[in-house]
Amino acid sequence: xxxxxxxxxxxxxxxxxxxxxxxxxxxxxxxxxxxxxxxxxxxxxxxxxxxxxxxxxxxxxxxxxxxxxxxxxxxxxxxxxxxxxxxxxxxxxxxxxxxxxxxxxxxxxxxxxxxxxxxxxxxxxxxxxxxxxxxxxxxxxxxxxxxxxxxxxxxxxxxxxxxxxxxxxxxxxxxxxxxxxxxxxxxxxxxxxxxxxxxxxxxxxxxxxxxxxxxxxxxxxxxxxxxxxxxxxxxxxxxxxxxxxxxxxxxxxxxxxxxxxxxxxxxxxxxxxxxxxxxxxxxxxxxxxxxxxxxxxxxxxxxxxxxxxxxxxxxxxxxxxxxxxxxxxxxxxxxxxxxxxxxxxxxxxxxxxxxxxxxxxxxxxxxxxxxxxxxx
Amino acid sequence: xxxxxxxxxxxxxxxxxxxxxxxxxxxxxxxxxxxxxxxxxxxxxxxxxxxxxxxxxxxxxxxxxxxxxxxxxxxxxxxxxxxxxxxxxxxxxxxxxxxxxxxxxxxxxxxxxxxxxxxxxxxxxxxxxxxxxxxxxxxxxxxxxxxxxx
Numbered sequence: 001x002x003x004x005x006x007x008x009x010x011x012x013x014x015x016x017x018x019x020x021x022x023x024x025x026x027x028x029x030x031x032x033x034x035x036x037x038x039x040x041x042x043x044x045x046x047x048x049x050x051x052x053x054x055x056x057x058x059x060x061x062x063x064x065x066x067x068x069x070x071x072x073x074x075x076x077x078x079x080x081x082x083x084x085x086x087x088x089x090x091x092x093x094x095x096x097x098x099x100x101x102x103x104x105x106x107x108x109x110x111x112x113x114x115x116x117x118x119x120x121x122x123x124x125x126x127x128x129x130x131x132x133x134x135x136x137x138x139x140x141x142x143x144x145x146x147x148x149x150x151x152x153x154x155x156x157x158x159x160x161x162x163x164x165x166x167x168x169x170x171x172x173x174x175x176x177x178x179x180x181x182x183x184x185x186x187x188x189x190x191x192x193x194x195x196x197x198x199x200x201x202x203x204x205x206x207x208x209x210x211x212x213x214x215x216x217x218x219x220x221x222x223x224x225x226x227x228x229x230x231x232x233x234x235x236x237x238x239x240x241x242x243x244x245x246x247x248x249x250x251x252x253x254x255x256x257x258x259x260x261x262x263x264x265x266x267x268x269x270x271x272x273x274x275x276x277x278x279x280x281x282x283x284x285x286x287x288x289x290x291x292x293x294x295x296x297x298x299x300x301x302x303x304x305x306x307x308x309x310x311x312x313x314x315x316x317x318x319x320x321x322x323x324x325x326x327x328x329x330x331x332x333x334x335x336x337x338x339x340x341x342x343x344x345x346x347x348x349x350x351x352x353x354x355x356x357x358x359x360x361x362x363x364x365x366x367x368x369x370x371x372x373x374x375x376x
Numbered sequence: 377x378x379x380x381x382x383x384x385x386x387x388x389x390x391x392x393x394x395x396x397x398x399x400x401x402x403x404x405x406x407x408x409x410x411x412x413x414x415x416x417x418x419x420x421x422x423x424x425x426x427x428x429x430x431x432x433x434x435x436x437x438x439x440x441x442x443x444x445x446x447x448x449x450x451x452x453x454x455x456x457x458x459x460x461x462x463x464x465x466x467x468x469x470x471x472x473x474x475x476x477x478x479x480x481x482x483x484x485x486x487x488x489x490x491x492x493x494x495x496x497x498x499x500x501x502x503x504x505x506x507x508x509x510x511x512x513x514x515x516x517x518x519x520x521x522x523x524x525x526x
Binding site for chain 2: 050051059224319342347376
């Protein structure tokens with residue numbers, strides 16, 4: 001102690017310091033870099049740096065035909081490709097004023113809701129992993145997701161980037177016997193969600209780690225344009241499937257689960273409940289699946305009349321919007337992707353401020369952001 | 377509220393606004409933006425959510441597009457401002473809607489529209505030292521080869 005040479009009290013002081021979290025940090029779900037200003041264990045300020053995955057899809061779209069761009073939408077939110085295909089194709093169909101068949105609408109609902117479950121499974125699995133429940137919940141979630149991926153593999157031949165929903169319908173009709181498999185999956189999945197409740201949702205350690213962490217007030221969430229489960233967890237009952245029903249969502253009975261406090265646990269819980277509702281929708285859609293042709297015969301090259309269309313769909317992560325401007329040629333003049341995670345990430349500095357450094361991973365994990373669609 | 381009702385209400389307050397041909401967008405002169413923003417945020421319209429900000433490069437002009445949504449009333453509004461292609465400047469809405477912060481940064485990054493009084497006027501998707509504005513029609517990327525047109 002002698003060589004420290006402390007004469008007065010003012011020689012002992014604390015200092016703010018900057019650290020970089022990411023872009024290679026395992027719990028940032030991709031390549032997100034957070035610049036943190038710390039005072040001991042408390043975060044004073046957080047500046048996110050994004051763009052590490054920027055692939056300029058919006059510029060590339062201007063040199064692709066409308067059909068050629070569908071595979072790109074797979075790579076936006078790559079754990080919910082079906083929902084991205086759906087949003088894009090519906091925006092183009094809006095621009096073309098193209099009506100699709102009833103069977104196509106039902107098939108789209110079935111695959112979109114199955115993909116929502118798969119996406120939420122990854123969200124809760126990685127969230128539990130972020131909280132330190134190492135591997136077990138994630139492996140359980142991937143076990144169930146594997147069943148959905150197998151179903152998709154049978155439907156369209158792909159396991160991650162599906163490219164299944166096309167302009168004017170779907171790539172091909174459902175294969176024989178897949179209805180039975182989906183029905184079996186619904187039965188299996190219901191019991192597994194109950195198992196998650198038993199294993200994770202009301203687990204004391206999990207509650208202590210996630211309750212009252214990262215409180216997102218209703219008005220702040222709306223002001224930051226947060227959408228999807230994150231907004232609903234803060235107590236706002238906003239779901240496009242109910243508010244502005246597209247496809248045939250108005251024919252099905254389902255609830256919109258909302259949270260109370262808007263903390264990390266609520267965001268997790270809303271996702272669990274949404275999986276139950278999605279199973280309900282898939283079951284009803286399978287029960288009333290109409291026969292017929294799932295595709296409208298259209299040419300390969302679409303030339304919509306000059307004009308613009310903005311279409312939003314309810315994605316697993318929030319509201320995905322496609323703003324397409326056409327000049328009458330086969331290529332979009334301008335294509336803007338309004339990615340839900342982009343706005344959901346913008347609220348992160350607000351949540352992290354004055355939190356402990358150990359809670360950063362919990363908060364960012366509970367927001368379920370995905371860098372693929374943020375950076376585009 | 378229906379789009380026509382919203383437009384009539386706005387027209388009574390701001391006589392200088394107009395409706396765009398072919399779309400349901402409302403066009404306002406850029407000086408009006410802040411006043412207009414404060415008006416639609418409060419009752420009776422309550423557009424509490426600035427959902428999307430983007431731009432379209434139409435060569436002779438740049439269309440700045442704002443999309444608003446109202447949670448309590450469940451209606452939406454598309455707002456457009458026409459800017460000149462040389463050094464476009466407009467007031468920032470970040471003081472009214474926090475979501476404008478990142479959305480405007482993205483529009484600046486890709487189109488070069490400067491937002492005055494913006495709290496954090498940096499690029500967001502491209503590297504901070506990037507030259508040029510990639511989504512402008514006259515931008516040419518160093519190694520970009522356009523696909524042959526059909």
